[in-house]
Amino acid sequence: MKRRTWLFIGAGLLVALVLAGVVSNFASGSPDGLDYTARDGCTTNAEGEITGGTCMAREEKDHETADSPLADYGIKGIDNEYLATGLSGALGVLITFGIGAGVFWLVRRRSPDRADSEKGTGND
């Protein structure tokens, strides 16, 4: 592959690393749209724990990988929240790129001819 394309991939990864490693610390801590809907009907305390009422989230069960070293976008053993979020985010970007690019590279089409000429027709 051309050097120019690798430069683009590298620059893109750098942007992703800054977003996940730095900007992520400025993200909103409010529940997302689904979590908000899941808590609708319940009362919660300051920590966001459910204290009463009827809602979906009452049936919520613990996560299987809650003890993972990267659980909840932190790093086990690092108490500084900014550092933990940033590092786990940056690690996540690298892991996702590594696994993603690796798998896509392995399953890619290896014939040398151009893709544009052999496009299949869609069927929905």
Place this chain on the structure above:
Amino acid sequence: MHIANGIVNAQVSAVFAVFAVVALALCVARGRADLDDRLAPMAGLVAAFIFAVQMLNFQVLPGVSGHLLGGTLAVMLVGPWVGALCVSTVLIIQCLLFADGGLTALGLNITNMAVIGTAAGYLLVAGLLRVLPKTPTGLAVTGFIASVIGVVIASQGFVLQYWLGGTTDLSLPAIAGTMAGVHTLIGVGEGLITATTVATVARVRPDLVYALRRFRTRPGSTAGATPSLRSAA
């Protein structure tokens, strides 16, 4: 929009897990035609970028936030089949390593965000690019509109799953309304991120934008991948 464990019952979760596996197998089979030496690393980058941006929750109402789902963005940059695989890669890594989205709910989450979100984004992008120009601005407008609608449709995937196997007896119309309402706002955020990203890549490296290379603009020009709703073309 990651569903936690226990929200939808085990039987319905299992059915959607099977559905997700079949859908991903189809995406691998069809996506291979698109995946060449150049698209493979680009798809890895798209997955990594979606992972990063999904960490950036933005406020949409007091006490409510949202984040990018990424289906429309992935469709425009790497195409529908590989795009769905990119979003799935992110969801699997988030579930296994970051405890985000339950393991038993993984099939539900892949169905909503990777399959429904990407399929809706694809149909909308393909339709919009029949009328909008294939310029950075045209792509930005396309990405914005497709994202807003795509996110709302993906949110209704959850409503369907909750209707089939919700573990608490609640009013379904109320859930559908709340989900559609907040996800319209989240969709606007998603639309802005998608439009900015796609327009930027289209200016820097138009050859790396799938939507500029593969989607047919004019109906009837070639046997394209765009589904046509017109009876007479």
